[in-house]
Amino acid sequence: MELAGCRATVMGLGHFGGGVAVARWLAAQGAEVTVTDQAAAHQLVSSLEQLAEVPIARYRWGGHREADFLDIDLLVVNPAVRPGNRFVEMARQAGARITTELELFLQHNPAGTIGITGSNGKSTTAAMLAAILRADGRNAWLGGNLGGSLLEHLDAMEPRDWVVLEMSSFQLARLGPTAPPPRVAIVTSFAPNHLDWHGDLAHYRAAKRSLFLRQSESNLTVLNTLDAEVATWLPMVQGKQVALPPLGDLPSLRVPGWHNRANAACAAAAADALGCSAGAIRQALGRFCGLPERLELLATLGGVRVYNDSAATTPESTLAALTAIREPIWLLAGGHDKGLSHASLAAEIAERCRGAAFFGSARERLREHVTACGSATSCTTVESLPEAFAWCWERARPGEAILLSPACSSHDQFLNYRHRSSVFRTLVETQPKRYNR
Secondary structure, X not given: OOOOOOEEEEEOOOOOOHHHHHHHHHHHOOOEEEEEOOOOHHHHHHHHHOOOOOOOOEEEXXXXXXXXXXXXOXXXXXXOOXXXXXXXXXXXXXXXXXXXXHXXXXXXXXXEEEXXXXXXXXXXXXXXXXXXXXXXXXXXXXXXXXXXXXXXXXXXXXXXXXXXXXXXXXXXXOOOOOOOOOOEEEEXXXXXXXXXXHOOHHHHXXXXXXXXXXXXXXXXXXXXXXXXXXXXXXXXXXXXXXXXXXXXXXXXXXXXXXXXXXXXXXHHHHHHHOOOOHHHHHHHHHHOOOOOOOOEEEEEEXXXXXXXXXXXXXXXXXXXXXXXXXXXXXXXXXXXXXXXXXXXXXHHHHHHEEEEXXXXXXXXXXXXXXXXXXXXXXXXXXXXXXXHHHHHHHHOOOOOEEEXXXXXXXXXXXXXXXXXXXXXXXXXXXXXXXXXX
């Protein structure tokens, strides 16, 4: 499609940069761009500031208007927009091409694409692999769902470069048939998630599988066969299947937990298949310090280690955090209940935690599950994250840990998990001063 003069609507500006980047990029191509979002303008100030000098034709705030979906050539849909949205269907029936920021990038990307997905571990694996490629002297670009669009860097990319993309189930579900498959596909894990968006587990599973089902025999596929379900997908692989190295062959990691060794194995397998040296693989993995909001050690205060795992929005990710930390744990968990099972998590909390403070809309359900385990673990329910942290801080002692690992999404009280993380950082920096041990 010729973009110069194209009438394009960007549906959902959002907070993570994809909407901003695609609006900027389309305007630079000469498109007439309309940006529409259900949020009010004051809720998107940081995004709007980035568009201050961009010739956007019009903005619509506080809800969508039918006119912006009827007489257009192109509709770019934010990944958060759910399937079956009436405005999307309206545009489709009116003859508009439906696409996403990610699909536009894939169609114009001159470099080799490495796509990484999974219910847990995809961000860390993507960052690990990008670090290995750079250690090996390759030019590697890191983006996708990890945060930050690469659209505006297309002119700087070359065919010999590698683009490492974290790809969410939302993004994969919306990819059309014209999006080229990744030259390397990696699946890190699978567990129920986002069922409120996908509708059922089958739709979510199909989105994850589509990453490697789009490939051909000339492509490479890395499946984390240490994950019970992902291992059953091996017969479906369309490309060349790349086996994981033994976990014992990996170097010591700075990031804790067995799950991070599995992530490292996925990254190492892909890097080895692409011809990276063993030295580069070991060096990059050994130096990797982790990502923000993912079992991030924020501080050690009065002998208490405080971890920020705000990105843990599923029971499985919080389970991994609990098994990774060796100290006795005071857990902060809760948020929006996505309807996932918390039974296994509750048993682990009862086994591993000194205490737990549950906050947000899921708090009562979480406490009920832990109480049902018959454990002596001290539990409380509070309204907010600050109250939960205060409760844990009053009780934690030197040699113990406070862990924010919510196991739920943030959307009941926060804009997103990064907003939740920012609030927690502030609490850690300031709240301990209010208490005398």
